[in-house]
Amino acid sequence: MISKEKVKYIAKLARLALSEKEIERYQNDLSKILEYFEKLKEVDVSRVKPTFHPLKIKNVFREDVETKKDIEKIKKLIELMPEKKDGYLKVKKVL
Amino acid sequence: MKLEDFTIEKIKEGLLKKEFSATELTKAYLEKIEKEDKKIRAFLTLSPEIALKQAKEIDERIFLKKELPSLAGVPCAIKDNILVEGIKCTAGSKILENYIAPYDATVIRKLKEAGVVILGKTNLDEFAMGSSNENSAFFTTKNPLDLEKVPGGSSGGSAAAVAANFCVFALGSDTGGSIRQPASFCGIVGLKPTYGAVSRYGLIAFASSLDQIGPMTKNVRDCKAVFEVIRGKDEMDSTSLEMKEVNNLRIRSLEEIKIGLPKEYFLEGMDPEVEEKIKKAIKKYEEMGAKILEISLPHTPYALACYYIIATSEASANLARYDGIKYGFSIIKNEQRTIDNLLEVYFKSRGQGFGEEVRRRIMLGTFSLSIGYYDAYYLRAARVRSLIIKDFEEAFKKVDLILAPTSPTLPFKLGEKIDDPLKMYLSDVFTVSVNLAGLPAISIPVGKVGNLSVGLQIIGKPFEEEKIFDLATFYELSTSN
Known part of the structure; x- marks a missing residue:
């Protein structure tokens, strides 16, 4: 079981405001799920490299040039901002 | 007009023979949705203006005897985590409740160029996180085959819309089974393409190394037709790739191929009724001449834990963008006077904007990536992922394609699993490995238990969708006579 303090700490890292009741619920849920994750400890991974991405591609570059600005699109993006000036x-x- | 009979091909025929116009067809679908979606609730937003405008353009092309593009006049529905310019895109979340998409996703641009008619946006589990559609912030879609049952998730709205004949095809997205499982639950066809085959530009990100957009259709032929339109490299998604044109991918006769059955998928936990239908379908392939071999994917028991660590970790990073500042729900609109610093905007906008399951997953991912736990959780899962990929590579040295059930159970009852997140996660046990390995896989219906449908999964090598379609077609043809 992970502690209540740990749940609060994780919520703080994740920038989530939670009520006391929610913290209790997540303490319970997360503990159960993390216990299930423990299963991975059975696997010997000592000589295995990690995979972060399924494709064997890396460093996809593009030319570093100015792209054409779409003024209409920019206007729409600004329109979506909750507070603007x-x-x-x-x-x-x-x- | 009998909408349940329409396929992409029949629509093209009907339009060219002038049996109906694209506008008449679109109106017929909109009317059906208007009448029948009250009980199924597949759609979050309808877009009749856009649909009728698109239909009118097709009718003008027909009038002018111009050539018709491949999906001309075909009514479709789009999962509400894919951007369609000018239409609300909520991702099933309160945090994007009023978000109007400022541009088209690449798949939408391609579909529009192919002449489709977009009827609306379909319901989903919030940010595609769920296996039953019950995590939508708005309402739960019901399974058209049985209204007491879930349609599956997260692309449950898209699956239900196709199954209820509210459209000819729909787009879904699949991170751990979100196209295949609802396709299985609703008795339709759903393809999760190879990672990189379809551009993710304009798809609201959940877990970027796993997400793929794919078609959900009534038959394999339509699935292939839609996939042909949406696939391909896109400069807006640097993880997208062009598929090599390989001629030897077609299966001419079943006698020339070997099909693998992973023994780990048939051990335990499957509904006997599901197992019976799956075994019957496998038998059919054998009778038609395919060679069936038992194979082993030894790390299968670890796939689900591996998946949920990686998916939640990536999600916790991806969803950091919802901060109450740039777009979406913001607390400053509600509590303007009482909020006086930036941090409070973050905490309250996210705390109130995200639903329970999304917050749970952000917490899990944040935990797995945090100091002191990164090595034991995220990094370990990434290493196990390599082993899962290697299992498939070894298996594909022996066989051309792999068959497995899509879901261990029949569609479950609304409310049955919603209070137990771990139980819900177990619904994805047969689908997540494919995403971890970036492989293509389809789910096709292979039988009924009462009203409910059972889906068979066909898994292929990367970029060998063609073979999957062929194998699926052999089954379809064998049952259609």
Whole structure:
């Protein structure tokens, strides 16, 4: 069973505000699921390289040139911002 | 018009013979949805204006005797995690409830060029995380074969829409079985293409090393036709690849191929009724001349844990973008005066915007990637993934294709598994390995238990979809007479 403090710590890392009741529920759920994940400890992986991606491709490059700006698309993206001012994204103060 | 009889080919024929216009056809489908979707609830959003405009364009082409593109006038539905410009795209989440897609996904651009008619967007588990459609933030879609049962997930809305004849085909996305399992549950055909075969540009990301978009159709031929349109390299997705044109991929006769049955898939946990139908289908292939061999995929028992660690880890990173700042649900719109710093915007927008299962998975992924646990969880899972891939590579030295059940059970009851996340995860036990290995796989219906359908999975080597379609077609032809 993982501790309540651990669940709170993970929620903080994940930037999720949770109620006390939700923390309890997730403590229970996560413990059960993590216990199931323990199964992987049976596998000897000492000499196995990890796979992060199924395709054997790497470093797909493109030319570093300016691409054409689609003004209409940019307008739509700005339109989707919850808070904006003069075409800029507005955020709350950091500190 | 009998909508249940329509296939891509029949629509083309009907349009050219002027049995109906694309506009009449579109209206017939919209009317059917209007009348019948109240009980199934496959659609989140309907797009009649766009659909009728697309239909009108096809009718004009016919009037002017211009050549018709391959999917001209074919009514389709799109899973609501794929962007269609100008239409809401919610991913089944409250956090994107009012998000209007600012551009078309590459698959949508290709479908539009091929002349389709987009009827609307279909329901899904929130951010495609679920196996029953019950994790949608809006409502649960029901299985058209039995309204008490789930349609499967996460592409449950797309599967139900095809099965209920609300469209001729639909697009879904598959991260751990999300096309194949609902296809199996609703008695239709669903293809998860090879990783990289179809561009993911404009697909709302869940787990980027696993996600693929694919077609959901009433038959194999339509599945192939849609796949032909959507596949191919796209400069907007650097993980997409062009498929090599290989001539020897076609199966001319079943006698020339070897089919593998992974013994680990037939050990335990399968419904006896499902097993019976699967074995009957395998027998049919044998009777038609295919050589059936038992093979072993020894790391199968670890695939599900491996998958859920990797998928949740990638999801926790991908979903970091929903921060209440750039787009989507934001707490500042509700509590403007009481929020005074940035961190609070993040915590509250995400805490309130994401549903229970999505938060659970973000937490799991965050845990697996955090200091002190990374090596034991994420990195270990990535190593096990290599072993799972190697199992398939070894197996494909002996056989051309692999057969397996799509789901261990028949469609389950609404509400049956929703309170036990681990039990729900086990629904994906036969489908996740394919995503971990990046392989193509199709689910085709191979029999009924009462009203409910059983799906057979055909798994192929990377970029050998052609062989999968051929093998599936042999079965289809054998049962259609």
